[in-house]
Amino acid sequence: MTWASDPRVxxxxxxxxxxxxxxxxxxxxxxxxxxxxxxAICVDGRPVGSINAKPGQGEERFKASIAYRLAxxxxxxxxxxxxxxxxxxxxxxxxxxxxxxxxxxxxxxxASQRVLEKAGFLREGLLRKYVMLHGKSRDVVMYxxxxxxxxxx
Amino acid sequence: METSDPAAIRRFFQRAEVTDIxxxxxxxxxxxxxxxxxxxxxxxxxSIIKAKKMAEERREITLRRFDLSDLDDYMVWASDDRVxxxxxxxxxxxxxxxxxxxxxxxxxxxxxxAVCLGGRPIGAVSVELGAGCDRCKGELGYxxxxxxxxxxxxxxxxxxxxxxxxxxxxxLERVEALxxxxxxASQRVLEKAGFAREGVLxxxxxxxxxxxxxxxxxxxxxxxxxx
Numbered sequence: 426m427t428w429a430s431d432p433r434v435x436x437x438x439x440x441x442x443x444x445x446x447x448x449x450x451x452x453x454x455x456x457x458x459x460x461x462x463x464x465a466i467c468v469d470g471r472p473v474g475s476i477n478a479k480p481g482q483g484e485e486r487f488k489a490s491i492a493y494r495l496a497x498x499x500x501x502x503x504x505x506x507x508x509x510x511x512x513x514x515x516x517x518x519x520x521x522x523x524x525x526x527x528x529x530x531x532x533x534x535x536a537s538q539r540v541l542e543k544a545g546f547l548r549e550g551l552l553r554k555y556v557m558l559h560g561k562s563r564d565v566v567m568y569x570x571x572x573x574x575x576x577x578x
Numbered sequence: 579m580e581t582s583d584p585a586a587i588r589r590f591f592q593r594a595e596v597t598d599i600x601x602x603x604x605x606x607x608x609x610x611x612x613x614x615x616x617x618x619x620x621x622x623x624x625s626i627i628k629a630k631k632m633a634e635e636r637r638e639i640t641l642r643r644f645d646l647s648d649l650d651d652y653m654v655w656a657s658d659d660r661v662x663x664x665x666x667x668x669x670x671x672x673x674x675x676x677x678x679x680x681x682x683x684x685x686x687x688x689x690x691x692a693v694c695l696g697g698r699p700i701g702a703v704s705v706e707l708g709a710g711c712d713r714c715k716g717e718l719g720y721x722x723x724x725x726x727x728x729x730x731x732x733x734x735x736x737x738x739x740x741x742x743x744x745x746x747x748x749x750l751e752r753v754e755a756l757x758x759x760x761x762x763a764s765q766r767v768l769e770k771a772g773f774a775r776e777g778v779l780x781x782x783x784x785x786x787x788x789x790x791x792x793x794x795x796x797x798x799x800x801x802x803x804x805x
Contacts, residue, residue, distance in 0.1 A: 439711055484784050485783075487784065488782060524781045525780065527779075549777040549779055549780065549794075550777020550779075551776060552777075553752060553776070554714055554751045554796075554798055555715065555752065556712065556714075557711045557712070557714050558711070567794075569779065
């Protein structure tokens with residue numbers, strides 16, 4: 426609830442802030458628990474954020490997209506970067522058919538862009554008006570990490 | 579065809595290959611309309627016929643909806659390995675499979691058009707529209723019969739398609755196209771049509787069993803089309 430109800434955290438998320446415990450409970454039950462890959466980010470054993478990976482459907486199973494969010498009071502300490510690195514390791518091991526991990530960060534979210542860069546993702550380009558967020562189309566930066574290691578183009 | 583709806587009449591004549599005499603005969607004998615509506619319908623049909631004839635004479639590119647009667651023309655490019663080399667689907671070998679694809683996917687599709695030269699289909703152009711968080715964008719796809727390559731027809735078709743789709747689809751702000759890094763001809767089509775090259779998405783698709791890098795192109799509704 427701590428981070429999910431914080432507009433500073435949900436600013437760049439499709440879902441708006443959680444408004445009630447009931448809302449959060451339902452989200453956990455309907456979305457988080459049955460999700461193909463959803464993990465809590467823990468500091469001293471307590472959840473301070475989450476990270477998830479969504480694999481492509483059918484023929485696109487070789488790629489997955491990653492998203493993460495962290496409670497505001499834990500920002501600025503390298504936690505998201507560490508969580509992302511750990512998630513990448515796990516995913517490459519658990520899904521041997523995986524060739525590409527991708528993530529998008531809004532143009533207006535340089536903190537998240539830095540997390541991706543520090544975790545070894547390569548910036549591929551700026552995609553204009555790529556997603557709708559809170560009723561408006563947004564420009565995002567596309568990042569990817571290849572299972573086969575970095576390839577310079 | 580029995581209808582008094584001018585829009586339905588328009589659609590009928592857009593698909594059919596008719597002469598002015600046919601237009602009058604059809605209107606007088608089949609349509610049960612009030613005389614004023616008949617005048618409007620006839621004027622509308624005549625202007626469409628005229629425009630089509632001019633396009634034919636100038637061998638111009640036009641776009642229209644497909645009909646099952648286009649099957650043979652469609653088969654020309656759909657069965658050609660040169661055309662399908664960079665397509666996610668394989669060349670058709672059986673016309674019945676293509677007929678089924680036309681009936682189940684092409685005809686009911688929200689945005690799928692025949693690219694016509696002199697009124698006859700020489701290719702296809704489509705836009706896959708997104709939903710929910712993706713409703714601001716659409717993905718462009720196109721294919722052209724190899725005999726007609728190298729003459730600017732694909733560029734013309736793409737320009738016409740994006741103009742139409744931005745006008746017709748509410749909330750659409752971005753049309754994107756993903757092109758194989760090795761498909762230089764198609765990349766040139768998009769550049770000539772005014773698309774911006776945004777970057778290379780590495781290993782983002784599987785083509786004929788191999789993962790491929792794709793170049794992402796986009797056109798935003800506020801971008802000016804290169805004319």
